[in-house]
Amino acid sequence: MGKLYLLPNLLDESLNIEDFFPKRVRNAVEEIQGLICESEKIARRYLRKFLSHDEMAKMPLTLLNEHTEDLGALIAPLKKGEVWGLISDAGLPCIADPGAKLVWLAHQNNIEVEALIGPSSIILALQLSGFDAQNFSFHGYLPRKEGELNSKILELEKKKGTHLWIEVPYRSQKMLDLLKRVLKPNTRLCVAANLTMPTQKARSQNVSDWKKDSFSLGKEPAVFLINAP
C-alpha cells in the first residue's frame, strides 16, 4: 500500500523553508512520486525550494480544490503503492482546505497517512495570545453579513473558553474596528497578524485597552481571538 504525506507549506512563500520546517520535510519531498495541491502555480514554486529542474519536470501534480469531484482518481496511484504528498496553498493541509476529505478516503482504503510538522497560524496565534488554551474553539470564517456577524461575535463572547477565527486580509481592519465596538470592556482580545513573517505583530489586551490603542491592521492576514472572563 502507498503512503500520503501531509506536507507543510510556508505562511508566506518568500520565507526560508529551513526556518520553519524540520529536515524531515525535505526527506519526504524527495521521496514523493506525485503531489496533490490546491493550485499548480503555488505547487511548482513550492517544489522549486527542494528539487532540481529535472526532478520537478518529472513530478506529476493533481488538483484538489473546491471544484474537485473525483477524489477516487486522486488516491488511485496510492492504492497501487505510490507515495504522494498533499499541500495546501499556505500553512498546514487539512485544516482550512479540502484536504480532510482525501485523508478520510485514504483511511477507508488502508493507505498510511503521515503529517509533517510546520507552521499553523491557529496554534501560533493561540500560543501568542496568552489566553487559556485548555478549551478553545476554531470557527474558520465568521458570517459576512454585518447583522449575522455581530450576533455571532456576541454569541461567542458569552461562551466559555477561547474562541478564534480568521478573516480575509482586506477585511482585517474592519473586523478589528467592529470587535472594539461590540465586545465588553473586560473581554480579552488578541490580534495576531503576519504570522512567521518579519512583519509579525501580536497584541493581546482587554477591549478597554484596545480602545485607547492606535494599533492598525491594514490589509494584513490576521487571526482574531477572544476570551471573556
Place this chain on the structure above:
Amino acid sequence: MGKLYLLPNLLDESLNIEDFFPKRVRNAVEEIQGLICESEKIARRYLRKFLSHDEMAKMPLTLLNEHTEDLGALIAPLKKGEVWGLISDAGLPCIADPGAKLVWLAHQNNIEVEALIGPSSIILALQLSGFDAQNFSFHGYLPRKEGELNSKILELEKKKGTHLWIEVPYRSQKMLDLLKRVLKPNTRLCVAANLTMPTQKARSQNVSDWKKDSFSLGKEPAVFLINAP
C-alpha cells in the same frame, strides 16, 4: 525590553530534535539567557540536546507549574532586557500547561513574545483524522467520573464540527471502549496515538466499523476526535 521565546519540546524525549524542529529552534536556544520550565529534570535533558556541559551549567532555570504563584518574579529578568525561553514538559508550551498566564503578563509589560514551530499533538491528530477542521473545539481533559463523562461525550456528539480531547495514557483503552459503547453507529471516531513516535498509529472510521475492529490502545498517549454527521 527583553524577549520570551516559546520553545517547542518533543512529544517523546527519545526522538531526534532535527526531525521535529526547524533549525530556528537551535538558534533560539543558543540565544536565551535562561529557561522557564515545568520541571527541572526535563529541562536539563532538553538543553543537553543543544548545549555543551559548560553552557548548560551557566543557564538559570526557573519553574512555572501549577504551584507557581509569583509570575512577576519570572518575568523580572525579561523586564531588564534579558532573552528567556519557555518550554512545557512535552509539545508546544501555552496550550495545555500554565504558560499562557506568563505570556499574558509579558504582553501587559510590552515584552516581545515569539513562538517557534514544533509538534502539536492537537494539530497532528486533527490533520490525521480526515475530519472537517473548519470548525473544531479542543476540550482538554473530559470529566473523570463515569456519569459526567458519559453525558459530556453525548453532549459533544450533538454539537456540530469536530471535537477533540486528550486522556491520561493509563485510561486510553477505557476511553476507547466507552466511546465504542456510547456513540451512535454513524458518528466518526478517530484515535491518534503515540504521535510523532515510531509506534504512531491513527485510525479514523465510523463507530459501526470501530465495533468490528480489534485495534487496541494499551496505556499509550492518545488524542480522541469525534465528528457526527
